[in-house]
Amino acid sequence: MLKRYNIILYSTNKIVNSCRYVSQSMLKSTVNEKTGIATVIINKPPVNCISLELLNKINTEINKLQKDNIRGMILTSVRSLQKVFCGGLDIKEFYNPNPDRLAKYLTNLQDTWLSLYMTSFPTVSVINGHSLGGGCLIAMCCDYRVMVGPDYTIGLNETKLGVVPPKWFQDTMAAIIGHRKAEVSVIAGKTYTTDEALQIGLVDESSPDIDNAYKKGIQFLNSFEKISPWAFKMTKNISRQPISQWLIDNKQKDLEFVFNYMQTPSVQKHLGLYLQSLKK
């Protein structure tokens, strides 16, 4: 029994044999050959908002890392943006959309969420700036969140744009902070400062600076050194499967609902006004 356990540990804990550096301009990914830890950096100025192209790159990279047998991953934003982790989904993808592109975008978002939420390796988001809407979603997909503070904000603010966060957005938040708090939060499109997010448990730790936040992220990943990767994967799977299975079973229905309401005149009007307010 013990022997079998050791074999599982060895075969799945194999450290990647070379340092890989992928720079796809919008997304930089490095794997440290000694530690087996990947750092994935979103790099799409000015605010790292998620276009269809960025979404594709994130999903492709997660799937590659999945095959690489890495030991863990840190997801963060390029430092030069200074105050933004991720400005959310690119609202321009939803405003006066081309229907084919919109359908592609929504499908890719579903797939990317499934990949990131269900990774078989531990993940940490180092939230080094504002993290709103889809930005909050990708941070919440990770197993652990360290947020730099005190001046940044995080939250699912979709209702402020006049749109509806799908069930799996809401469930992702409820799994972290509990149903009641998540309900109050998503209905009002609430955003939280770093301290508030720490207080309600939306983030696990806060840090006054990025280097320290990164260190805390690495410490979290190192805490799995003595955990069998197989046990980690199976346990996480059991914990997250009810939420992910809902989306797998309802992908088409979910897509049609968003695809249709997104193109209604009243939703389009709200989105237009929100975009305008950002430009001011």
Ligand SMILES: CCCCCCCCCC/C=C/CC(=O)SCCNC(=O)CCNC(=O)[C@H](O)C(C)(C)COP(=O)(O)OP(=O)(O)OC[C@H]1O[C@@H](n2cnc3c(N)ncnc32)[C@H](O)[C@@H]1OP(=O)(O)O
């Ligand atoms: C089938 C199922 C699929 C499910 C699909 C789900 C669909 C659900 C409904 C839609 C859900 C959307 C979720 C979202 O993520 S909505 C977006 C949420 N994000 C925000 O509200 C953030 C808005 N941005 C800001 O608050 C600020 O920009 C900032 C991030 C705090 C940064 O502030 P800063 O002062 O540095 O920068 P500016 O405000 O001057 O912005 C610079 C330029 O960037 C443009 N911008 C900002 N955010 C976005 C965005 N999310 N999308 C597109 N463009 C954005 C901004 O307009 C400025 O543009 P300009 O230079 O041309 O003026």
